[in-house]
Amino acid sequence: MRHTLPIAPQFYVTAPQPCPYLEGRMERKLFTALQGESAKKLNDSLSKQGFRRSQNVLYRPSCADCAACLSARIDVSKFSLSRSQKRILRRNDALERRATSPWATEEQYDLFRTYLDSRHADGGMADMDVFEFAAMIEETPVRSRIVEYVDKGSNELIGACLTDVLDDGLSMVYSFYNPDMVKNSLGTYMVLDHVDIAREAGLPYVYLGYWVPGSDKMGYKARFSGLEVYAGNRWQALTDPHEFDARRHPLSNDPIAEQVANISLPGSEPARGTE
Structure with missing residues (x-):
């Protein structure tokens, strides 16, 4: 019988670019x-260490002179x-939640484009076309769902969130909504509803x-x-937000090699990094 040894994930660092x-x-x-058979375990493990998923990539901020971006749960x-x-x-009592498999639809893309054009017209996703949107939704090597929010009366799509199901929770990968419904605070509403989903699922x-x-x-x-x-x-309760003011984090990140060495991987494989 042929056996293959598991390959430890390789870690890389992007080139510096303007902070959004x-x-x-x-x-x-x-x-x-x-990727591969261990994708779910790796996603579960690294999500607990501040990483986020974007399609088939897991990433974490590693800026040279700032540590303002903090993973939150x-x-x-x-x-x-x-x-x-x-x-x-x-205010959002008229909305109904519908959780589906991660398949992109034209209605989702239309809402996504409206949201970007209104809220993030100068952001990194501003030029995303329908094919790139479909890739964002559908190219997932882990257990994911699209959680849609529709108006009960008109059946109109009001908001949606691409959500990963982890072994210890839900990860809201990306959400978008009708930007004209300002009074509804839809971004906050979807977070509140995900808290309910997590509670229901234990x-x-x-x-x-x-x-x-x-x-x-x-x-x-x-x-x-x-x-x-x-x-x-480590994870710690957020008590006073001012304790984490961005100006208090100059030169606070460890060297890349040390960061990688401190990452815990499924099965305790040694992490390997490349600068």
Whole structure:
């Protein structure tokens, strides 16, 4: 019988480019491929260490002179609704959730384009065409769902979220919604609904992506109770957001080789990195 040895993931670093969240800063990412039979285990393991998925790649910020981007998740057991969040739920009572397999539709793409053109016209995804959108939704080597939110009366698609199902929670990979419905706070509503989904499924966490103190686009995540951030190689409760102000993180990242050496992999394989 022929046996093959498991290959440890290789880690790489992107070239510096302008940060999309903090003006005047440069971003750099540490990343690895997500493929093969161990894709799910690797996604589960690295998500717990601050990584995010984009199609078949797992990445984590690794900037040379800034550590403002912190992976964030909600501890479902410690989450409680604020008064404003209760109002948001009531405002969206006319919406119905529909969870489906990760297949892209024209209706989704139309809503996605409307959302980008209104909210992120100068972002890195601004030029994404229908084929690239379909790849974002459908090219997933792990267990994923598209969670759609439709108006009960008109059946119109109002919002959607590409969601990964991890062994310890839900990861909201990317969400988009009708930008004209400002009063509905749809971004917050979809997070609240994912907390309900996780609670119903007995999953302890909802992963929200990166919280960036000092960024108007990403700072809203601090308003969710039970929030934890991955800092100092561990998850810790977010108590005072000002403790993580971006200006307090100059030169705080370890060298790439040390970062890779500290990554825990499924089966305790040694990680290998390339700068």
